[in-house]
Amino acid sequence: xxxxDHPNQTEHRTQNDEPGTCPECGGAxxxxxxxxxxxxxxxxxxxxxxxxxxxxxxxxFDESQHSGRSRxxxxxxxxxxxxxxSTTIDWRNRDANGNALSPSKRQRxxxxxTWNERFRTRDARERGLKQALGEIDRMxxxxxxxxxxxxxxxxxxxxxxxxxxxxxxxxxxxxxACLYAAARQGDVPRSLEEVTAVSRVARNDVARSYRYxxxxxxxxVEPNRPxxxxxxxxxxxxxxxxxxxxxxDLLEGARADGIDVGKSPVSLAAAAVYAAALLAEADVTxxxxxxxxxxxEVTVRKRYRELLRADDDCPL
DNA sequence: CATTCGTGAAGACGAAT
DNA sequence: ATTCGATTTCACGAATG
Numbered sequence: 001x002x003x004x005d006h007p008n009q010t011e012h013r014t015q016n017d018e019p020g021t022c023p024e025c026g027g028a029x030x031x032x033x034x035x036x037x038x039x040x041x042x043x044x045x046x047x048x049x050x051x052x053x054x055x056x057x058x059x060x061f062d063e064s065q066h067s068g069r070s071r072x073x074x075x076x077x078x079x080x081x082x083x084x085x086s087t088t089i090d091w092r093n094r095d096a097n098g099n100a101l102s103p104s105k106r107q108r109x110x111x112x113x114t115w116n117e118r119f120r121t122r123d124a125r126e127r128g129l130k131q132a133l134g135e136i137d138r139m140x141x142x143x144x145x146x147x148x149x150x151x152x153x154x155x156x157x158x159x160x161x162x163x164x165x166x167x168x169x170x171x172x173x174x175x176x177a178c179l180y181a182a183a184r185q186g187d188v189p190r191s192l193e194e195v196t197a198v199s200r201v202a203r204n205d206v207a208r209s210y211r212y213x214x215x216x217x218x219x220x221v222e223p224n225r226p227x228x229x230x231x232x233x234x235x236x237x238x239x240x241x242x243x244x245x246x247x248x249d250l251l252e253g254a255r256a257d258g259i260d261v262g263k264s265p266v267s268l269a270a271a272a273v274y275a276a277a278l279l280a281e282a283d284v285t286x287x288x289x290x291x292x293x294x295x296x297e298v299t300v301r302k303r304y305r306e307l308l309r310a311d312d313d314c315p316l
Numbered sequence: 317c318a319t320t321c322g323t324g325a326a327g328a329c330g331a332a333t
Numbered sequence: 334a335t336t337c338g339a340t341t342t343c344a345c346g347a348a349t350g
Binding site: 262263264267295296297298299302 | 342
């Protein structure tokens with residue numbers, strides 16, 4: 001752990017990384033691979049948002065990537081269950097010369113076979129688990145989810161493994177589904193779109209795996225409340241906290257009037273934020289809100305009008 | 317020109333059958 | 334498994350500033 005007090009050694013092993021500049025002080029940002037964070041070199045501000053977007057998927061190990069530090073573990077893609085890595089013991093009770101085995105040896109071979117089988121499947125599970133946990137951690141960081149959510153996701157995933165729910169589904173969709181469920185349980189939900197954006201699978205795959213897990217593990221996840229999105233949306237749009245509170249008020253009114261039933265919580269949150277910003281004369285367009293919230297412009301309009309109409313002022 | 321607002325067709329989803 | 338109803342999105346154009 002030598003803190004480099006001699007700055008003569010320039011780091012040049014991450015040339016292709018373009019972390020950008022710090023929003024606070026404008027200093028250069030350094031990507032911390034180990035914690036999947038992006039940190040400012042000057043003021044130390046950690047901007048996890050930057051980790052959300054794009055960039056090459058570093059988890060794809062292709063040959064051209066001659067990175068010195070790669071993850072320990074099997075190459076991820078295309079790996080069959082235990083290709084070539086495990087031993088099987090023939091079922092024929094013969095020795096190497098083809099002679100029949102004595103009864104005692106036969107018994108012994110039988111024991112070896114069963115144990116070998118146990119270890120083999122166990123190893124395969126371990127590997128899958130390691131990879132899945134890595135994925136959960138990665139996606140969790142990219143989404144800026146706190147540590148305990150990732151732990152919850154890991155626990156859910158472990159249960160899924162124990163219940164033998166994995167066969168037939170892609171590892172990544174399961175991991176994403178675990179994370180999605182954990183985020184909701186932790187009251188810091190991310191929308192399905194946001195989760196799929198950092199995963200490599202289609203939105204519907206995640207949704208399907210999520211429902212599957214919910215049913216098979218009988219997880220209890222309460223319906224999302226729009227308020228849980230408001231804070232994040234407001235801060236992503238650089239809005240004052242007064243506007244955020246106003247948005248919550250609007251949602252409250254909406255619930256009282258029952259306009260919220262059947263509507264997507266994300267849509268309502270987006271609309272509330274926009275409506276509140278509008279009332280406060282903030283410089284926010286529908287397009288801004290739509291982009292940040294992954295809700296279409298059209299829906300934002302539809303909902304925010306309803307919110308204002310139901311609110312205790314603004315007579316149309 | 318940018319932003320907002322409205323529309324109709326089309327897809328997705330949940331509930332009911 | 335299919336149908337139905339509401340929601341959401343997309344693409345487009347009109348109105349407004």
